[in-house]
Amino acid sequence: MKKGTQRLSRLFAAMAIAGFASYSMAADTIKIALAGPVTGPVAQYGDMQRAGALMAIEQINKAGGVNGAQLEGVIYDDACDPKQAVAVANKVVNDGVKFVVGHVCSCLLY
Secondary structure (H helix, E strand, O other), X not given: OOHHHHHHHHHHHHHHXXXXXXXXXXXXXXEEEEEEOOOOOOHHHHHHHXXXXXXXXXXXXXXXXXXXXXXXXXXXXXXXXXXXXXXXXXXXHHOOOOEEEEOXXXXXXX
16 A cells, blocks of 8 residues: 555554544444545546545544444545535535545635
């Protein structure tokens, strides 16, 4: 495993444990939006983000989840496009997903 992927996995695991502890008391599954470029000119960055996040989710779930709740990654494609990113953010909210990893290109959207 590459060092960058290991770091992302550790960071994601720490965030998951800290951030989801109170939320998971009543949840069987905790959905996490993985928002990033699946398509478009920088899709490779979205690939890396998704791979790291899904790996961390798998490791956390194998270890029993968060307070017994399993994590589920839900993939959203913003194509690193400002208009599509706004649409994705609105969809995440409308879908009721409470946690987001991503918008890899957020620094480029301004």
